[in-house]
Amino acid sequence: xxxxxxxxxxxxxxxxxxxxxxxxxxxxxxxxxxxxxxxxxxxxxxxxxxxxxxxxxxxxxxxxxxxxxxxxxxxxxxxxxxxxxxxxxxxxxxxxxxxxxxxxxxxxxxxxxxxxxxxxxxxxxxxxxxxxxxxxxxxxxxxxxxxxxxxxxxxxxxxxxxxxxxxxxxxxxxxxxxxxxxxxxxxxxxxxxxxxxxxxxxxxxxxxxxxxxxxxxxxxxxxxxxxxxxxxxxxxxxxxxxxxxxxxxxxxxxxxxxxxxxxxxxxxxxxxxxxxxxxxxxxxxxxxxxxxxxxxxxxxxxxxxxxxxxxxxxxxxxxxxxxxxxxxxxxxxxxxxxxxxxxxxxxxxxxxxxxxxxxxxxxxxxxxxxxxxxxxxxxxxxxxxxxxxxxxxxxxxxxxxx
Amino acid sequence: xxxxxxxxxxxxxxxxxxxxxxxxxxxxxxxxxxxxxxxxxxxxxxxxxxxxxxxxxxxxxxxxxxxxxxxxxxxxxxxxxxxxxxxxxxxxxxxxxxxxxxxxxxxxxxxxxxxxxxxxxxxxxxxxxxxxxxxxxxxxxxxxxxxxxxxxxxxxxxxxxxxxxxxxxxxxxxxxxxxxxxxxxxxxxxxxxxxxxxxxxxxxxxxxxxxxxxxxxxxxxxxxxxxxxxxxxxxxxxxxxxxxxxxxxxxxxxxxxxxxxxxxxxxxxxxxxxxxxxxxxxxxxxxxxxxxxxxxxxxxxxxxxxxxxxxxxxxxxxxxxxxxxxxxxxxxxxxxxxxxxxxxxxxxxxxxxxxxxxxxxxxxxxxxxxxxxxxxxxxxxxxxxxxxxxxxxxxxxxxxxxxxxxxxxxxxxxxxxxxxxxxxxxxxxxxxxxxxxxxxxxxxxxxxxxxxxxxxxxxxx
Numbered sequence: 001x002x003x004x005x006x007x008x009x010x011x012x013x014x015x016x017x018x019x020x021x022x023x024x025x026x027x028x029x030x031x032x033x034x035x036x037x038x039x040x041x042x043x044x045x046x047x048x049x050x051x052x053x054x055x056x057x058x059x060x061x062x063x064x065x066x067x068x069x070x071x072x073x074x075x076x077x078x079x080x081x082x083x084x085x086x087x088x089x090x091x092x093x094x095x096x097x098x099x100x101x102x103x104x105x106x107x108x109x110x111x112x113x114x115x116x117x118x119x120x121x122x123x124x125x126x127x128x129x130x131x132x133x134x135x136x137x138x139x140x141x142x143x144x145x146x147x148x149x150x151x152x153x154x155x156x157x158x159x160x161x162x163x164x165x166x167x168x169x170x171x172x173x174x175x176x177x178x179x180x181x182x183x184x185x186x187x188x189x190x191x192x193x194x195x196x197x198x199x200x201x202x203x204x205x206x207x208x209x210x211x212x213x214x215x216x217x218x219x220x221x222x223x224x225x226x227x228x229x230x231x232x233x234x235x236x237x238x239x240x241x242x243x244x245x246x247x248x249x250x251x252x253x254x255x256x257x258x259x260x261x262x263x264x265x266x267x268x269x270x271x272x273x274x275x276x277x278x279x280x281x282x283x284x285x286x287x288x289x290x291x292x293x294x295x296x297x298x299x300x301x302x303x304x305x306x307x308x309x310x311x312x313x314x315x316x317x318x319x320x321x322x323x324x325x326x327x328x329x330x331x332x333x334x335x336x337x338x339x340x341x342x343x344x345x346x347x348x349x350x351x352x353x354x355x356x357x358x359x360x361x362x363x364x365x366x367x368x369x370x371x372x373x374x375x376x377x378x379x380x381x382x383x384x385x386x387x388x389x390x391x392x393x394x395x396x397x398x399x400x401x402x
Numbered sequence: 403x404x405x406x407x408x409x410x411x412x413x414x415x416x417x418x419x420x421x422x423x424x425x426x427x428x429x430x431x432x433x434x435x436x437x438x439x440x441x442x443x444x445x446x447x448x449x450x451x452x453x454x455x456x457x458x459x460x461x462x463x464x465x466x467x468x469x470x471x472x473x474x475x476x477x478x479x480x481x482x483x484x485x486x487x488x489x490x491x492x493x494x495x496x497x498x499x500x501x502x503x504x505x506x507x508x509x510x511x512x513x514x515x516x517x518x519x520x521x522x523x524x525x526x527x528x529x530x531x532x533x534x535x536x537x538x539x540x541x542x543x544x545x546x547x548x549x550x551x552x553x554x555x556x557x558x559x560x561x562x563x564x565x566x567x568x569x570x571x572x573x574x575x576x577x578x579x580x581x582x583x584x585x586x587x588x589x590x591x592x593x594x595x596x597x598x599x600x601x602x603x604x605x606x607x608x609x610x611x612x613x614x615x616x617x618x619x620x621x622x623x624x625x626x627x628x629x630x631x632x633x634x635x636x637x638x639x640x641x642x643x644x645x646x647x648x649x650x651x652x653x654x655x656x657x658x659x660x661x662x663x664x665x666x667x668x669x670x671x672x673x674x675x676x677x678x679x680x681x682x683x684x685x686x687x688x689x690x691x692x693x694x695x696x697x698x699x700x701x702x703x704x705x706x707x708x709x710x711x712x713x714x715x716x717x718x719x720x721x722x723x724x725x726x727x728x729x730x731x732x733x734x735x736x737x738x739x740x741x742x743x744x745x746x747x748x749x750x751x752x753x754x755x756x757x758x759x760x761x762x763x764x765x766x767x768x769x770x771x772x773x774x775x776x777x778x779x780x781x782x783x784x785x786x787x788x789x790x791x792x793x794x795x796x797x798x799x800x801x802x803x804x805x806x807x808x809x810x811x812x813x814x815x816x817x818x819x820x821x822x823x824x825x826x827x828x829x830x831x832x833x834x835x836x837x838x839x840x841x842x843x844x845x846x847x848x849x850x851x852x853x854x855x856x857x858x859x860x861x862x863x
Contacts (some may be wrong), residue, residue, distance in 0.1 A: 048776025119777040120510075124736055133565070135738035155749060162772040164726060165748045167735075184769070188753050193856065194830075200828035208823070209654065213744055214752065221749035272774040302732035308409035318581060318776070381631055 038385045041258055043267045043298075044141075044168075045247075046126075049275030050119065051317035052284055053337040054356065054366075057106055060087050064358040068324040070196070072280060072288045072331065085355050091289035094296035095340075102349040103299065104342050105401045109356055110375065111336035111368025115319065119275070119333075122318040127168035129373050129392050138377055140391060141266050142171030147390040156224040159257070160268040161250040168268060176266070177224060180252045186229035189222040197223050228262055235260040240301035247271045248294035255298055259305040265384060276315060278328035291315075299342065312383055312402070313342040316372070322364050336368035339375060341401055348401050374399050406687040410434055412822055412852055412863040413650050414683055415494040416704040420711060420803045422491075423819045431683050435676060438495040442487065443522045446479040450555055451515045451600035476514035481724075481731050482717045484521065485700070489708045499528035499675070501700065502649055507539050507571060508734035509548045516544040516600055517732050532642060532673035533633050540567060540629055542601040545594035549737070552594045554587060556610035561587040564628075566737050572632045574641040578617065585614040590625040639669035646678060651686040652694045653743040682834060693822035696743045699727030701863070702755060702862040704729050706762060710821055710851065712795040719791050725784040726754065726772040752858070759783065759855035762793040797844035800851070805843050813850055820854045829857055 055072065059065050060079040079087035080096045086106075088096050098104045114132040121132075127273045128136035140147075141158050148157075156170045158176030168174030188194070198219050206212045242248040243394040247269065254267045273287050295313065302308040320337030333380055336356070356366050377396040380388035389395065410431060411418045415438060429437075447454055455473060459465050488497045503524045520542045546552060546604055549563035564587035568578050574680035592609030595602050614623045617631060632638055643665035647656060664685070668678045685691075697705060703723055705713065714720045722728040728751065729740055730789050747755075754770045761768055768789045804819070806812045813834045814846040817825055823835075833853035854860060 048774060049778070118510075120733075121736060123487060123775070133562075135736050137738070137741060162773060163750060163754075164728065164773050165750050166773065170745070171747065175748040178748065180771075185749075185753075188757070188769070194756075196832055197829070197858070200832070201826055205826075206694065209694060210862050211823075211859060214696075214747065214861055217747055217749060217752050218756075218858055221753065224749070238524070270773065272776040275776055275778040277778060313574070 039310050040383050040385070041255060041265060041267070041307075041311045042379060042383060043251075043311060044269070045291075045313065045315040046123075046268070046270040047271050047274050047287075047315060047317040048272035049317070050122075050319045050321055050333055051274040051287075051337065052276060052280065052331050053317070053320040054323065055280075055284060055331075056089055056092070056288060057082075057108070057338050058087050058089060058356070059085055061085050062355075062358055068358070070325070071329060072166070072325040082384050083351055086351060089288050092292045094289075094292040096292075097296060098299060098342055099350070102346060103344065104340060105346045105349055105352055107339045107341070107352045107370055107399070107401070108354060108377065109336045109366060109369040110316070110339045110372050111319075111366075112371055112373070113368075115335040115365070115368070117319065117333040117335070119318060124167060124374060126316065126318050127166060127199070131361055131393070134393065136393070137167075137170075138172050139166070139168035139170050141169045141268065142167075142175060143391045144171075144266070144384065144386055145169075145174040145176065146171040148386055155220055156228055156262070157264055158266040158268070159264050162268075162270060163252055166268065166270070169266075176268070177221070179225075179228075180250070182225070182229045182232045182257070185221075185225045189225040194218065194222065197220055220275045228257065231260045231262050232256050238301050238304070240297055240304060242297040242301075243290070243293045244315060245290050245294065247290055247330075248297060251294055251298040252301070255301040255305070255327070258302065258307050258311060276321070277326065277330040278323075278331060280330040295342065308344045311343065312379070313340075314375070314379065315340040315342075320366060323358060323361060323366060325365055334365045335362070336366040339372070343374075343402070346401060352401055354401070370399070376400065405690075405692065406431075407434075408569075408818075409687045409692045411681060411768070412692070413686060414438070414544070414679065415498055416489060416701055416708045417863070418819055419491055419708055420800060420819075421804065423815075429678055431687075435495055435680060435683075438492060440490075441493040441496055441525060442493055443525065444480065444487065444488075444518055446483040447476055447515050447518050452598050453512075454515055455513070457598070473512075473514060477732070478717065478721065478796060480514050480518055482523075482720060484731055485704065485720055485724075488700075488704050494708075495679075496525060496528050496833075499679070500525045500660075502646075503528055503535065503539075504731070505739040507545065507736065508647060508737050508739040509542075509545050510733060511547060512543040513544070513600075514732075516547070520544040521599060521732075527675075529676040529679070530674075532668075532675055536572065536633065537626070537629055539571075540625070543600050543602060546593060546595055546602075551590060554591050554593070555608040556588070556591045557608075559584070559587045559591060559610070563587070563593075564590055568632065570737060570739075572638045572641060573635060574637065576642075577635070577637045581615070582617055585616045585623075586628045588612075588614055589616070589623045589628045593625050599750065633673065636665065636669050639673065640665040642673075643668050643678065643682075646682055648742065649695075650679070650682045651689070652691045653696075654694065655691075657685075657689070693859075695863060696746055696861050697863050698740060698742075698746060699729035700731065702727070702758065702861070705863070706759060706855065709855070710763070710795045710800065712762065712793050715792040715794055716790075719789075719793070721784050722768075722772065722789060723758075723791075726768070727751065728768050730784065747861070755861055756856050756858065759852050759860070761791050763795060763852050763855075765790070765792055767791065767857050795848075797848050801844040801847040804847050804850075807836060809846070812846065813837065816847070816850045817854055820851065821857070821859050823858060823859065825854065825859055829859075 058074050058079050060076045066073045072089045078090045081087040116132050125132055127139045129140040130136045145158055155177045160169050160178045162178050163180055165178040201215055203216055206215055242252045250269045276284050302311055317337055319334055321331035321334040326332050373392050373396040377388040377392055378399045380386045380391055382402045455469055523538050523542055527538055549566055550560045551563040554560040561583050565583050569575055588610040592605045593603050616623055664681055671677050734740055804816055806815055836853050837846045837849035840849055
């Protein structure tokens with residue numbers, strides 16, 4: 001594998017004649033001294049649609065659970081038992097393997113005050129880390145980029161594996177990058193038209209601020225695309241077999257980038273299909289097994305390339321679902337939910353806090369006891385080494401899981 | 403071409419039309435505004451609410467399924483109905499202002515009938531008096547529902563409506579106290595609507611008639627009184643003027659004395675929107691603010707249609723493009739409205755935006771996929787899996803208009819027509835070389851259009 005310095009030298013040579021790339025290379029040089037350099041990576045998996053947490057981590061000894069869900073509850077004998085009170089959905093066998101090895105911490109009852117049951121709004125709240133009556137136009141990961149290295153080109157320090165960039169990765173002055181895979185973006189940026197635009201329009205000759213911003217974004221995208229493609233191509237193909245589904249494919253792309261030593265600090269992957277209003281059982285089972293099998297392969301891959309030590313995986317959903325089943329064999333939008341953290345050296349593997357209290361509901365919904373921004377605050381400070389007070393609106397308690 | 407003329411079309415509309423490019427005389431902003439301010443309601447959902455979507459019947463699975471399908475089909479009709487009307491030359495200024503207020507009064511509803519009704523209410527007042535517009539939107543059922551005023555009762559006030567009216571629609575943050583919100587919310591108790599007819603109702607039995615103190619005044623205030631008092635405050639005029647300035651003049655730069663002057667005359671005109679628009683456009687062109695803002699996705703899509711007079715042959719395309727570019731009409735991200743200017747641009751969105759002209763003008767397939775937002779009720783009609791774009795343009799007509807005596811002249815004419823500001827010499831040369839390989843006039847024009855529209859420069863207006 002090429003070292004970063006060798007790569008820089010080579011790029012500088014191939015890019016001779018353009019005035020753009022040197023700016024970008026200079027940015028990379030600066031980054032080696034800043035807070036990005038702690039070597040830790042955070043992978044976020046968003047379960048879009050509102051995962052039914054109660055049928056994911058199941059309170060199999062709770063009579064109320066069976067009373068509220070006469071048709072949907074998972075029978076006790078089918079539950080994969082994890083503690084005296086809680087167990088996993090039978091489709092989560094592979095997640096249970098990670099749990100058995102001490103790699104998984106589950107936080108129950110995660111939510112926020114005055115929960116919003118609309119998908120778009122609750123996702124907005126989770127991605128921006130705002131209060132439920134506050135509207136922020138930046139995301140928490142974006143603000144992390146802003147706060148950690150202002151002024152330098154660090155877009156690829158947060159990558160969303162998707163064609164479009166979500167709010168979470170948008171900062172005030174720095175935005176993360178979106179790509180489904182490095183090859184696709186590289187191909188687009190290599191088009192003769194775009195290369196010509198970049199080489200024939202040096203940034204120092206564009207004085208109009210809006211136009212400068214556009215050409216700068218284009219130049220930086222091209223540089224990052226080159227760099228990431230070059231790096232990730234250098235890695236020998238993984239020996240790990242991933243299941244054949246989109247989530248697994250995206251996680252494989254992430255593993256590949258992590259293994260190739262790109263300095264990306266945060267990867268963001270979404271997996272949708274959790275909005276189970278009707279005929280939930282079969283659909284939810286497929287979703288969960290896809291999730292567990294894919295994440296298991298991802299972890300296996302990271303272990304094989306010796307990077308699992310430096311990677312933490314957080315899985316969340318915009319809300320849980322109503323405690324009681326509905327009339328269509330499904331569940332409607334709810335509030336508090338469980339959240340998964342997967343890593344090599346979890347301080348408190350297993351269940352971090354109390355099980356959901358089905359006696360104390362707020363018009364049929366679970367009450368939250370952990371603000372999701374406490375999880376963010378902990379990840380930012382203890383994992384990414386950032387100052388979370390500059391990133392999150394307000395002060396949130398540090399949790400004890402890393 | 404007269405720069406002021408082009409600037410007017412870029413800002414007050416979605417760009418020049420081929421036929422207007424030919425007539426390059428300056429008609430003056432007032433005349434242009436007048437000629438493009440026609441009004442036509444969107445009436446894709448005709449009839450009474452109760453007939454269009456009969457209430458859900460418990461247990462009747464077939465009927466409810468039909469209802470759901472009907473609602474989905476209505477959204478498609480409504481969205482495409484509006485986007486197809488947006489670029490009509492005689493309506494375009496009113497449509498642009500309707501889009502502006504649609505973002506300002508950002509609202510989501512699950513009921514397309516209420517969305518259509520609100521859209522027509524906004525359209526009706528879009529160029530009239532902001533006082534009337536505010537009064538109408540405040541009594542609009544979709545808005546009352548979105549901001550939870552149906553739940554605002556004297557025994558359990560809900561402050562959401564009162565707060566957003568002041569924070570986002572009129573005064574802006576810092577111009578009122580929490581106490582003002584509490585008292586205003588009490589004044590708005592009882593403002594609701596009839597679920598069956600979709601009409602505003604004042605429910606006297608849940609209204610709090612007791613004394614309220616609002617912004618230093620004490621009285622037995624109704625919701626209408628609160629709205630009047632908000633409008634009496636010049637801070638409201640300033641807030642709206644600033645927002646219009648950012649959209650029609652420059653999103654990054656303000657000129658305090660101009661803002662002061664504009665908002666003062668806006669206030670003393672009784673909140674006359676078209677007068678404000680006219681004054682703002684004058685300043686915008688005098689101060690040469692051309693090319694200083696980034697088009698929103700709907701402006702970009704509509705702009706391409708205006709510039710080429712092209713039509714989508716497959717309506718699903720126009721829904722998909724809104725989704726993948728991040729701005730679906732009737733679906734603002736939150737009550738704060740859509741992003742603006744540079745917030746629209748990131749590495750992926752810029753690449754997609756730049757590839758859009760080639761996609762449309764060559765009927766190709768997008769390589770970008772829209773995010774699945776996870777909502778089972780919304781994804782289907784927005785995520786057409788067949789992303790083959792089908793868009794028809796009459797290139798012979800465009801070539802009749804744009805072909806000049808020399809290739810160089812043709813290139814310059816098209817460039818001036820499409821771009822707010824001249825392209826770099828290098829870009830112009832590349833595009834001329836690219837188009838120069840054509841054997842036919844229409845092909846030359848098509849290539850020149852595609853080239854200039856694919857430049858980052860085309861993102862600006």
